[in-house]
Amino acid sequence: MLDKPEQNSPYQEKGKEISVASDIETFGRRPRKIIIKLDSDGFPKAVAFFDIDKTLAECGFIHGEAFKKLFAEIYPDQDPDKLTELYLKGLHLGTTFRVFHRMIGIARDGRKEWEDPEKYLEWLPGHEKEVDKKGDDHNLAAELSIRHSQMSAKMAEDMFNRDPQIFEQTKIKPVFHLAKIYQRMGIPMCVMTANDEPFAKAVCKSLGLADSFIALACQKDFVGQGKEGAIEYLIQRLEGKGVPIPRKFIVVGDSLNGDIGSGAKFMAEHGGYSVRGVLISEGDIADMREKVEKDPNLKDMQVEVLKPSAIGDGSLASYRRNKKTKPRV
Secondary structure (H helix, E strand, O other): OOOOOOOOOOOOOOOOOEEEEEOOOOOOOOOEEEEEEEOOOOOOOEEEEEEHHHHHHOOHHHHHHHHHHHHHHHHOOOOOHHHHHHHHHOOOOHHHHHHHHHHHHHHOOHHHHOOOOOHHHHHOOOOOOHHOOHHHHHHHHHHHHHHHHHHHHHHEEEEEOHHHHHHHHOOHHHHHHHHHHHHHOOOOOEOOOOOOOOHHHHHHHOOOOOHHOOOOOOOOHHHHOHHHHHHHHHHHHHHOOOOOOOOOOEEEEEEEEEOOOHHHHHHHHHHOEEEEEEEEEOOOOHHHHHHHHHOHHHHHEEEEOHHHHOOOOOHOOOOOOOOOOOOOO
């Protein structure tokens, strides 16, 4: 459990910079020191947490093939191409335990209704604990998930060794552009994902994230919690490196509930912090902004809804739910 925000920073010199090394692994080289700029109060302007689930999903050419091989081995009587297609349609369920529990239900138990991921989500309420935390269903899903992640990681590293540029296509360009903006501002940044560690680490290595991000939170670091648990874990990692933690956080992601909503949950569980959300939406912006306005869980949270094309120009901070009371970062 986190303590209340620090009132005083050990750094009180105006304009001071500190540098920290990233915990994210690299391919045989030492990562550059990441510069953090401190305001006159001795704290950085904010800490930013980037969800990279979509980036990992873009690596379907890797983890999709790994899934096909794994399930062809376990369920040889099933059509591996169809199962892989169904798997790729259900990556947005919140945890990989759920992703694999759904696919086990389809392949082993004949749950045809779960071929529609939305039907699985309708079934899930009341069953989260048996899927995400304990029991035979969880154990089997967790076993297959980690095996799949290990296979995907090996494939990713082999691909990187053959052609490092292949991973450039997986970058969600607006998100990584925003990271460059925050890095120029000296804002410490971390990444988080509901994927298993082996594959997440391999992709982070392949994308060179150690040059921009300080730490990574994977599914094992917040089992049984949402991304609010990842935020807490990452704050503790930053504190362990001597980074003074400000009161202001930024959560960047493409999911209103899973990413941005985790910031609201974090504020509700930890007093004294202010969390902003930056929702990158490829859908109808007006519709998404209306959903934000009507969501009671976000009533105390400032949320920006942006088109990918808006990042990098003057409209970056053009939309704010709470213009009068929330300062710009």
